[in-house]
Amino acid sequence: MDFGYLATTTAGTAVLDPDSDTLSVTGGATPVGGTPHCAEFVGAAQSNAVVNIKVPKQPSTLTRVGGTETMSASNFTLQGGLSRRALAKMDSFTFRVGATLNIAAAQVEGTYVGTFDVTVQYP
16 A cells, blocks of 8 residues: 655545545645555455455554654555455455545654555455
8 A cells, every 4th residue: 555645734634545546635635746556455265255355443553664753544445345255266356455544734754654454254
């Protein structure tokens, strides 16, 4: 997941939409470069299967590289909005996950990194 380069004048958000793989901003956030894109995952069904895909319900903390400043990513969304998908035998599948980056008014400039868990379950 990459929100690209953002400038801020006041607090705002940057939202990655997994359906269109595009970035939108609110408040004082302005895109200024980079190539924003959602996280993309690939899986494979073992047999005629239904898979359940779970994205985080809680925010994930991102920390500035070389510093202690943080911001959060929240409202994780799954492409197509469906967490349960039926797949044919040995069918591979790709899906994207988007989120909202919450940017403070005085956010320190830098590269922020973090992790989040996505679970694919075969019931």
